[in-house]
Amino acid sequence: MRPTRLAITTAALALLTACGGSTTTGGGTAPAPGQTGFVPPKIDALRDLGTGEGQVNLVAWAGYAEDGTNDPKVDWVTPFEQETGCQVNTKVAGTSDEMVTLMRTGQYDAVxxxxxxxxxxIAAGTVAPVNTNLIPNYxxxxxGLKSKPWNSVDGVAYGVPHGRGANLLMWRTDTVKPAPDSWSxxxxxxxxxxGKVTAYDSPIYIADAAVYLMATKPDLAIxxxxxxxxxxxxxxxxxxKQQKQIIGEYWSDYTKEIQSFKSGDSVVGTTxxxxxxVAKSEKAQVEAVLPKEGATGWSDTWMVATKAAHPNCAYKWLDWIISPEANAQVAEYFGEAPSNAKACEETADPKHCxxxxxxxxxxxxxxxxxxTPIPQCLDGRTGVKCTDYAEWTRAWTEIKG
Incomplete structure (x- = not known):
């Protein structure tokens, strides 16, 4: 079913182990870019695009597959359905952990x-390589978004880039003075x-602390x-753990963070x-900045399930969502940089890009x-074991107490 409101669900559903190590079932011998240290299962991409199966089941971030339910003026799903005959069924996920859990059920075609x-x-074989020749808008x-360590392996694409953005620092302008420019x-x-500081509720937030330490504790050599x-x-x-003493709440439901900033329960934090x-549109007195230390961020990729029940509709969706018109709409609605260069000519705001x-x-x-953090150090170091995602999830539980 389609979501009935624009909302992100609360905390992750499960603690998931990291990829890496011996996750191969055959295939080549070259490691993934960035020294990721694993060879993915041998899975073939779709060779030919056939007739649509009548529907496609998606796992998506809120705001990525809008059909007019939340706002009649925001709808790039209905035109897709009319053009392709593929009915879109979207499950909104609030965290990456939830997305992984949902995709492992085998009930969804793309994410x-x-x-x-x-x-x-990729490492678990949950998603397959994509044949970009079947995706004209690619x-x-x-x-700058193609053939990256998180969306390709040994030069083989595992999806199509959707867009990208930074995790920013937001504050209430009537309370936090002077305007901050640092994660400090x-x-x-x-x-x-x-008591009025907020942070993203996910193990991946550990990286935000690491970004700050990169700039402030150079002796750590991160x-x-x-x-x-x-x-x-x-x-x-x-x-x-030190920060926990000043945190008022952790957030994963972004509607709750908006309400928290509007009420003044939160006045500064990651966003x-x-x-x-949305907060500004609802008259909240907020601003945001990319702090001087830099930030974490996202570059999202639409990926197709290895066992997709509706692969042809999935491919049609991948091509649609990165088409100039649709990509412009979603980028402008969500607040991110589009992945398609031609989308910059289609945004309602000519200065969006x-x-x-x-x-x-x-x-x-x-x-x-x-x-994804894995034991093989992604910075290229050898002879050193890095912490993997399983360790990050255990530590996050301990941090929150």
């Missing part, structure tokens, strides 16, 4: 996976905003916030641009895209 889910899905996707405002144990050895990981966890947009830095690789060089 809008962020980098902290995509490697797990040609116009920004080169959410990590200072003596913060004057104690090069990649998703590649943390024991010492680096302990430092990040200790920082978050997404879409939250800023400038605002969201769609072509600004210097800006995005400060953004560390969500990536």
């Amino acid at each position: 809008s996976a962020s980098g902290d889910a995509s490697l797990r899905l 040609t116009d996707v920004f080169d 405002v959410v990590f200072d144990p003596n913060s004057p905003y104690k 090069k990649n916030p998703y590649a943390l050895d024991d010492k680096q990981f302990k430092a990040a966890v200790d920082l978050l 997404w641009q879409v939250i800023v947009n 400038e605002t969201f830095h769609a072509t600004d690789e210097t800006y995005f060089s400060k953004v560390h895209y969500w990536t």
Whole structure:
């Protein structure tokens, strides 16, 4: 069924083990880019596009598959259904862990996976390589989003890039003064905003602490916030345990974060641009910034399930969602940079791509895209074991207490 409201569900449904190690069932011998250290199962991509099966079942972030239910003016699903005959059924997920759990049920055809889910899905054989020749709009996707460690393996694409954005720092302008430009405002144990600081409720938030430590504790030598050895990981966890003392609440339902900022229960914390947009539209006195230390962020990829019951409709959806018109609509509605370069000509706001830095690789060089932590250090170090996602999930439970 389609979601009846634009909402993200609460905490992750399960603690999931990391990918990596011996997850192969055959295939080549080359490791994934970025020294990811695993060879994915041998799975063939779809060779030919056939007739649509009449429906497609999606797992998506809120705001990625709008059909007019939440706002009659926001609808790129209905035109797709009319053109292809593929009825869209969307399950909104609130976290990457939830997406992985849902995709493992085998009930869904495609997923809008962020980098902290995509490697797990690839390594487990849950998703298949995609034949980009069957996706005409892939040609116009920004080169800066293609063939990345989180959406390809050994040069083979495992999906189509949807868009990208940074995890920002948001604050109430009537309370937090002066305007912050650093993550220190959410990590200072003596913060004057104690009890009104908020943070994203997910193990991947450990990377946010690592980004801050990269800039403030150079002696830790953190090069990649998703590649943390024991010492680096302990430092990040200790920082978050210290932060816990000033946290008012953790959020994973973005409607709740909006309400919290509107009421003043939260006055500063991590956020997404879409939250800023909606909060402002509802008269909340908020602003947001990419802090000087940089930030984590996302580059989402639409991926097709290996055992998709409706693969032809899934492929049609992948091509549709990165088409200039649809990609412009979703990027503008959600508040992110589109993946299709031609989408910049289709946005209602002619300055949208400038605002969201769609072509600004210097800006995005400060953004560390969500990536699944695995034992093989993603920063290229050898002879050192890095902490994997299972360790991150255990630590996150301990951090929250």
